[in-house]
Amino acid sequence: MTFTGRPIRIAGASGSASDRRHAIAEFACHHPTDPVDVIIADFMSEFNMATAAGRRVDQATTQTAPAYDLSFLEALNPALDDLARHGIKLAVNAGVTDTKGLYEVVMKMVQAKGLDLKVAWVSGDEVLPAVQQSLAAGQSDFRNVYTGERLADWSFEPIYAQCYLGGLGIAAAFAEGADIVLCGRVSDASPVIGAAYWYHGWRRDELDKLANAFVAGHLIECSNYVCGGNFTGFKILEHGGDGWANIGYPIAEISAEGDVVITKQAHATGGAVTVDTCTSQLLYEIQGPWYYNSDVTAVLDGIHFEQRGINRVAVRGVRSGPPPPTTKVGITARGGFQAEAWWFLTGLDIEAKARMLEAQVRRGLAPYADQFSVLKFDLLGTPMSDPHDQNRATAPLRIVVQARRAEDLAPTKFLKPITDNIMQGYPGATFHLDLRQGFPRAIFEYYVTLLPQSAVQHRVHLPWKPTADTQMLDIAPPPRSKTYPSRQPSQAVTHHDQPIDLTHDFGPTARGPLGWIVHARSGDKGSDANCGFWVRHRDEYLWLRTLLSVEMVRQLLGGEASRRPPLEIERFELPALQGVHFLFRNLLDRGVGVTTTVDFLGKNVAEFLRARHVDLPVRFLNRGKL
Template sequence: MTNLPLTSGASGAASDRRLGFSQLAAGDPDDPVDVLIGDFISEGNMTSLAARKAMGAEGGAFEATFVEAITPALGDIAKHGIKVVVNAGASDTQLLHRIILDLVKAQQLSLKVAWISGDEVLPTLLERSASNPQAFTNLYTGETLASWPFKPLYAQAYLGGLGIATALQGGADIVICGRVSDASLVIGAAAWWHAWDRTHLPQLAKALVAGHLIECSTYITGGNFTGFKELEEGGRWLDLGFPITEIGADGDVVITKEKRRGGIVSVETCTAQLLYEIQGPWYFNSDVTAILDNVAFTQIGKDRVSMTGVQCAPPPPTTKVGVTAHGGFHAEMIYFLVGLDIPTKARMFEQQVRHALHATRPQLSLLEFQLLGTPAANSHTQAAATVPLRIVAQARTAAPLAPPKFARLIIDLVMCAYPGGTFHFDMRQGVPRPVYEYFVTRLPQTGVRQRVHMHDGEVVEVPPPSVTRVFPAQQPSAPRFAGRSREHFGATVRAPLGRVAHARSGDKGSDANVGFFVRGAEEYEWLRVLLSVDRMKELLAGEYNGKAIDRFELPNVRAVHFLLHDHLDRGVSCTSTVDFLGKNVAEFLRAREVDVPRRFLERRSGAKL
C-alpha cells in the first residue's frame, strides 16, 4: 500500500480491558494507528467455545467480549479510516460476521466487513485418522488421535495471515477470523500494507515476531513484568498504555505504546514478552518460520524499542491443530488451616475426606489435596497465618461429583476436623462443571481450505505455501553452557534467583516454558553457567515431574530459555492446578535460592553485604 511504516495497536485476550479498541481508535492524531489487532482466542476459550458450538448452545460460539469492545469504537474507526483484524470468531466466525454487520448498519456507518473460513477441520482429521490410525500424534503426549480415549467434538487448524492480507487488499475495513494464530493478525496487516507475498520471507518473519510481541496487549508495556517495582514511582503501573508496533517496508520493527498512558516499553519488557510461550529457537507459523537465536532489542527513545536479528526459514508443511473433547467434570472445595502443625492438620483431614468418599472414589478420575502456601512465622495477623487446603476432584460423569456425594460429605466433616477446621462458605466451586480435553497435533497445510468471504459476497481461495521446510521434531537444545566455573565469579551469598534475574513463563498445551534474562554481560555469563538442565531440575524440586526439559540461549537479549515438557497437567481446559496458565512457574523459580555472587547484590543495593 505504502512505504510508510504500518502502525498496529493491539488489545489482546477475552479478559483484557474492554476499552482497548475505543481508546486506541480515539487516539488519533496523538497516537495514530492504521490497524487495530484483537487477539481474543486462547487455548482456554478455544476449547469452551468449541464445545458450545458442538453442542449447539444458544447465543453462538464466538467471543462475545469483542462485541462489547468494538461497539463503542466503531464511530472512531470509521472516522479515522482504521482497519480492524481479530480472531474473535472462534467457532462461529460467520455468525459474528453477521452481528458486526448489524452493528455497523445500526450506527449508519459504511464499514466493509469480511470473514475467513477454513480453520474448522474435524471431518478431515476423522477421515484421515480412520484410514491411517498413526496419522495424527499428540505433540505433547505422543499418543495417537485414534487411541485417544475421548470423542472429538471439534477441531481447528491455526491459519496464517495471508488470508487477512487478501481481505484487506479487497477493501475490507474489518476482518473477522476464527482460529488464525495470534501473530498472524499482524502478519496479515503488514503483508497487506507493504504488498508482501510468500516470497518475502525475511519481512514476514519479522512481522511474525512483532505480532508475538504485541499479541498479549499490555504484557509488553509493564503487565506480567518482573521489573514491576520500577513502575510504582509516578503511578506508572496505573492505566497501562496499549502497545503499538511500527513495521517498515523491509520489516524493520519498532515497539512503542500510547503516549499519555502509564506503563513502559523497554528492552526488558520486550525481552520478557519475547520469551513468553515460545517453544525453542524456531517459531513456527503457517506463512513463515522465524529463527530467534539472534534477536536483539535496542532502546532508541522514550518508550521506543527497535528489534533486529530475526532470521527466517520457509514455513513447515503442516499447521497446528487443536482438538476438543468432553473430558468429564470437575469440582473442588476449600478448607482453611491456621497457625501451627499445618502439614499434620492437612494429613489428618485428607485421610478423613478419603474415608468419607470411599464409596465414590473408584468413579473419580482424579482426587488431589493441595496446600496453597505456608503460614508466616510468628504472624502479626491471623490472615498471614492462614493456608487454604484445596480439595480437587474430577470424574468422567457428573454423578460422583454431585453435591450429596462430594461437597456435602466434605462439609459434614467440619465437626470431626483438625483444630480450627473451617470451610469456605462460598461452595459454588463444589458443584460439578464440565471440563474439556485438548489434543494438539499437526495437519498438512494442503488439507486446509482457507477462504476469504469478501464484503461484496465474493469468495477468494488462499492456497497453502508451495515452498516449505520439514524441521526436526526436537527443537535445538543444549543442556548446559561449558563456560567458566562458578568459582570464577567470587564470593557468593545465598539469595533468591529473582534478586538478579528477570523471567517470564507461560503455557502451550500441557507444556510450560520459562525464560530468564539479566541486564549485564557478566551477570549473563554467570546465568548461563548456573542454569543448566540439571540445575533447573533442582530448582523445580517437588514440582519436577521427571519429564524432558529443553534449553537454549538467546545471547543478544542475555536470556536462557527452558521448555518444561508436560508440566501443566493436560493444559488450561482441564488442569487440576492453580497455575493453569503457567504464568507463575517463573515466579516460583525466581523465589528459589541459589548462590549469587556477592558483588552482583552489592551492585544492585549499593551497600556492602
C-alpha cells in the same frame, strides 16, 4: 494497494477475552494525535476454544450462549464511529468457533449506526472432517505433539477440531477493501503479518520481512505484556504517568523492509516499553529457537533488542526459514466434570493439620472414589512467621476431583462428605462457605496435533462484493515449506572455552532468591510450560548460563520434577538477549482446560523458580536487587 514513505503502525488492543475493553475505542479516538493504520486484537485461547467448541456442538440441540467472543462486541461498539471516521482497519480473532455468527452480529451493529464499513470474515479453521478423513484413509496417525500419543489411542471422542491459519487471508481481505476482518483461529501473530503484508505489498517469498512481522505480532498480541504487564521488573513502573493503575497498550511500527520498532500509546498511560519488557514478552510462548507460523518460521537464536528512545525498542537479529508444511490443530473432546472445595488452615502445625484433613476426607469419599479419575489435595502457601494479622497466618487447602460423569460428583458424593467432616476436624477447621465450585462443571480435553496445510481450505468471505464468485477468495497454502525436526535444538549445559567454577570465579556469594538478580517469564503451550531467564548486565550472563543447567533447574523445580516418568526438560541459550530458555514438557498436566494445578496457565512457574534460593555473587547484588 501499497503505501510508501512510512512504516505501518499497528496497535495491539487486546490480549485475551479477559483483557480490559477500552483499548480499541481509545486507539481510534486518539487517531488525530497518535495515528494508527490497523488495530489488532486477540480474544482466543486454548481454554475458550475448547469450551466454545462444546457450545457450538450443543447449539444443534439446546439453547446455549454464543460460540463467538462477547467481550469483543463490548470493545467494538464504542469504537465503530471513530474507526469509520478515521479509516482505521481492524483485524481480530474473536470468532472463536462461530466466525460467521460473529460477522452477522457485527453487521447489525454497523448498520444500526448507519456506517459504511465493509466487514469480511475468514473461514477454514474448522477441520474435524479433514482430520477424520485423513485418519480413515491412513494418511496420518495424528500424533499428539506433547505426548506422542496416537489419536486412535486417545480415550476421548473428538467433537471439534480447529487449526491455526496464517495472516494472508487477512491481507487479502484488506486488499479487497475490507475495513474489519473477523477471524476464528488464526495464529496470535497472524493479524500483524497480514496487516504488514497488505500495507507494504510484500510477496510470499520475502521471508525475512515476514519473520520480522511475525515477531512483531508476537510482541504486541498480548497487549499490555510488552508494556510492563506480567513483568518481573514491575516495581520500577509504580511511579510516573498512571503507574500500575493503567498499563498502556503497544504499537508496532513495521517498515517496508521489515524493520520493527515497538512503542506504545502517546497519551498518558502507565507502563513502559524497554529492552526488558520486550525480552519478557518474547520469552513468553516460544518453545525453542524455531518459532513456527503458517506463513514463515522465525529463527530466534540471534534476536536482540535495542532501546531507541523513551518507549521505543527496535527488534534486531531475526532470521527466517520457510514455514512448515503443517499447521497446528487443537482437537476438543468432552473430558468429564470437575469439582472443588477449599479449607482454611491457620497458625501452627499447618502440615499436620493438612494431613489430618486429607486422611478424614479420603475416608469420607472412599465409597465413591472408584468413580473418580482424579482426587488431589494441595496445600497452597505457607503462613508468615510471627504474622501480624490472622489472614497472614492462614493457608488454603484445595481439594479437586474429576470424573467422567456429572452424577459421580453429585453433592452427596463429594461436597457433603467433605463438609460433614467439620466437627472431627483439625483445630480451627473452616471450609469456604461459597460452595458453588463444589458442584460439577464440564471440562474439555484438548489434543494438539499437526495437519498438512494443503488439507486446509483457507477462505476469505467478502459479502459486499456484487456476485457470488467474487464473494469468496481462497488462500493457497505456502508454495515452499520445510520439514523441521520434531524436537527443537537442546543443550543441557552451557559450553565454555575455559572451565568455570561457580564457587570461586565470581567472588564471594550470599544465599538468596534467584530473582534478586534474574528476570524470568513463563507461560503455557498446551500441557507444556516454558520459562525464560535473563539478566541485565553482560558479565552476569556468564554466571547465569553456567548456573542454569537442565540438572540445576530440575533441582529448583523440586517436587514438580520428581514425578514418574521424569519430567523432560529442554534448554537453549539466547546470548544476544543474555537469556536461557527452558521447556518443561507436560508440566501442566493435560492443558489449561483440565489441569488440576492452580497455575493452569503456567505463568507462575517463573515466579516460583525466581523465589528459589541459590548462591548469588555479592558483586551482582551490590548493583541493586530486582
